[in-house]
Amino acid sequence: MKFPLQLSFKILAIAPQISVTDAAGALQFYVKQKAFKLKESVKVFADAGQTRELYAIDADRVLDFNATYRFTARDGRKLGAVSRKGMRSLWRAQYEITGAYGQALQIREENPWIKVLDGIFADLPLVGLFSGYLFHPAYLVSRADGTQVMRVHKLSAFMEGRYQIDSTVPIAEDEQETVLLSVFMMLLLERFRG
Numbered sequence: 001m002k003f004p005l006q007l008s009f010k011i012l013a014i015a016p017q018i019s020v021t022d023a024a025g026a027l028q029f030y031v032k033q034k035a036f037k038l039k040e041s042v043k044v045f046a047d048a049g050q051t052r053e054l055y056a057i058d059a060d061r062v063l064d065f066n067a068t069y070r071f072t073a074r075d076g077r078k079l080g081a082v083s084r085k086g087m088r089s090l091w092r093a094q095y096e097i098t099g100a101y102g103q104a105l106q107i108r109e110e111n112p113w114i115k116v117l118d119g120i121f122a123d124l125p126l127v128g129l130f131s132g133y134l135f136h137p138a139y140l141v142s143r144a145d146g147t148q149v150m151r152v153h154k155l156s157a158f159m160e161g162r163y164q165i166d167s168t169v170p171i172a173e174d175e176q177e178t179v180l181l182s183v184f185m186m187l188l189l190e191r192f193r194g
Helices: 112-122 127-134 173-193
Strands: 005-009 017-021 027-033 041-045 053-059 068-073 078-084 094-099 104-109 138-143 148-154 162-167
Touching: 005 173, 017 173, 027 173, 041 173, 053 173, 068 173, 078 173, 094 173, 104 173, 112 127, 138 173, 148 173, 162 173
Parallel strands: none
Antiparallel strands: 005 017, 005 162, 017 027, 027 041, 041 053, 053 068, 068 078, 078 094, 094 104, 104 138, 138 148, 148 162
16 A cells, blocks of 8 residues: 555535545545444445445444444454543543554544644634634554554645545554554544544
8 A cells, every 4th residue: 555545535425434545546445434323333445336345343332432443354354443542532532453463552643732723713703614724633643662653634625624644664464454444433533623
């Protein structure tokens, strides 16, 4: 996979949808969250037509702040999970990633003040329309030893969500798979917070 990856949220859709393209502009994933579900369910496809499902992301409980989201491959393999760190995530978003082979990583918001400023400006009449050009939350993905493996940041956009994922160090394919699924789920949960 060629980094950086570009993520673009579909604007006019009942259910949140993300197109993920690589550095060459080729579609790598199409992520769709099921609408009107009490227990969150997300499907990741290889194509925008949603004909080739690659992964499923399912919550372990109904609408809970501390839910764990488990990843399953199309062939039934368990790939790992991501969990939001409850009350600690109110100020600075924090998620714990657990891989299928026990590798532990975390996603942490780089600067929580950006989210606060974005929230204030977004609520102002007229000015709020342009808050997407001013404030860009960023998230760091790192291993337990502190090694940063990826950085996710919001890009300037008018009336839509656009993000970029940069790989900072080479990682194994199975770890990359788990990290990317975790980032997709994290963005679906955090996109209204900044």
